[in-house]
Amino acid sequence: MIPVSRSLTVRVLLMATLWSAVSLITIALVISAFYRQGVERGFNNLLRAQLYNVINSVSIGDGDSLSGSPELGDLRFSQPETGWYWLVEPLGNFSAAPLASTSLGMAELAVPSLEQVPFDEHYERFYPMVDAAGNKILVAETEVVLDGGDRAARFRVSGNVDVVEEEIGFFSTRLYAGLALFGIGGLVVNGLAILIGLKPLDRARRALEKIRGGEAERIEGDYPREIQPLANEINALIESNRRIVERARMQVGNLAHSLKTPIAVLLNEARGLDKAQGEVVRSQAEAMQAQVGTYLNRARIAAQRDSVLARCEAEPVLERLVRVMRRLNPQVDFTLEVAPGLAFAMEQQDVEETVGNLLENAARFAVSRVVLVAMAATHEPQTVGEGARRGWIEVTVEDDGPGLAPEQIGEALKRGKRLDESKPGTGLGLSIVKEISSEYQGAFGLSRAQIGGLKATLLLPAVTRDTA
The missing domain is CATH 3.30.450 (Beta-Lactamase)
Known part of the structure; x- marks a missing residue:
């Protein structure tokens, strides 16, 4: 909540009250x-x-x-x-x-x-x-x-x-009483006038809430002459932001398309080489493919990270991910707990990539159980900067597998680092999760799970309506 001292209504009322009090006392x-x-x-x-x-x-x-x-x-x-x-x-x-x-x-x-x-x-x-x-x-x-x-x-x-x-006391008593009644009446009238006068700002605030909540794409409605230019500038900023995002997406898509064929050719040619050389070319091409994908994602995220249009409802996306993981891993029991009304201030594909990587990693090492919990965070990342989003969602993924020792956690987050070569994978999953969460000014960490294995904790930005 914004402190009362920073309220425009309170400031104007205090100034009007102070001026009225000084004026009436002087009179x-x-x-x-x-x-x-x-x-x-x-x-x-x-x-x-x-x-x-x-x-x-x-x-x-x-x-x-x-x-x-x-x-x-x-x-x-x-x-x-x-x-x-x-x-x-x-x-x-x-x-x-x-x-x-x-x-x-x-x-x-x-x-x-x-x-x-x-x-x-x-x-x-x-x-x-x-x-x-x-x-x-x-x-x-x-x-x-x-x-x-x-x-x-x-x-x-x-x-x-x-x-x-x-005689003076009689007159003064009635004078002070009359001026006090006049002052109180004046303050009531001033308060009503200020509240009515600031109504358009409240309408503009609600319009911005709808935009950030994904219910509208621009500020609509007629506003007074003093506020209409502000609404026009905000609409222009939103439109400019939308064009930047679309242009970045188009450029990312073009670059991905242009690199897709050369990398596919390299992988195909690697099959015709002898085993030792083919393995080197294939591994390097796959690493290149992963690197290109990662940095393209980072460029896309940087282009739309602060967009007010980025929104993804938490419950349906997480339910879909868990449903897919249940089909792929029938031997593992997946439990999902999502607090109602949560929405990520992120693109859906970024949520799917981060949480999906964690679920895949948990399913790979779990004995029989994986627990996914999403709730409103009670704290914010330590690295969050001034003016960053004020709402955060905490996502935890726990498994009952062997887990990691404290000295192994730092190694696990390094790009391409695999602590267990017996399991399939590229070793890029956790590092990708860390990079995407960092791009959104969030946080990612690993610790011991209550059910015995590894616990992955994500702090991701949330869409919040609390602008008052």
Whole structure:
């Protein structure tokens, strides 16, 4: 299986999710900051309006005292320890008693120095503080001359900052909830759009599976403008591959045909020579015939080894081979076990030649039993390269004959090497099996069989539908 991190769908969804999350968080922070600025500015304006209301309501009455009863229209100015206060204090030589809201009572509001909080261009200043009840408040302050005698007073109005924080918190909660719902909805829509948008790629993948499975010869169907060129190029590659294979087969056939007659003539002429010379010519001609056949096969295999069109169902081919071997060797019991659904990514004649050679060799040395097993391999050849086929079939052929000693196995795989001259054969069978399996990037080995004789193990490439 391909790791999830390499999935195009997962990558696009992750990027869309990351971008949506960053965007929504940024939007939430910006809107919250703007809203806070707006609420704080409104709160300042409210305090400024209350401040000027107090200024308009206070004057110097009889006895040079401050008089007035501001009506601010807010009951919090009459309730104690609310954080909503107003206070008027005389300045300079004006020694009248100060006026204060009922909510302030006998408490005092600290006055920061002008160096700490200077007046602005409107001769106003705003500063935060904590009152005696522990409320965080914001104070609006100004100084006003009350009459022509230059008697002045300091006017201050405060409001509880908790009102601002509650308003901002109420708004932020609903803002974040709304953006979260919007983000989740956006991700769902993005996910559906991505999945629907990538459907053509999934169709193309299934079309390639059919080609590799031998069910089709080219990618069929209409695809979006972005994918259609890819489908066209793949079809062109398949067609080119088919032409290369056909050309290689034709050239191999021509060469085999051109060499067949000269070799046959040599073998025929060898019969007319005396025994010693005829035997030399015959053996060399037969070796030449075997060598030519082997290298022609190697050329053909190299031409079509990576072809996506090479396919051979395992069960019918192996059953046919075993059926033939039973007729040729009635004294031997042949057992066949094939896992269902296996298919070799090879030409049929190459499967027949490799497995057939092993069955012939096993039948030649078996006492009474040969076992052929084909199953999906749980490992791959050690020599397999990057990008090679990922599916492999393990074929084992066991006999109950004498087997081989470990030091004899290496000798048995050498071309033309026969360890038992009493048995018929050319000594080329196992070396041919090894060469064909190597051409397909597979593996071949010999070991001791569980039933007592020799065990031959082949790893051959398999057609697999697992492309996800």
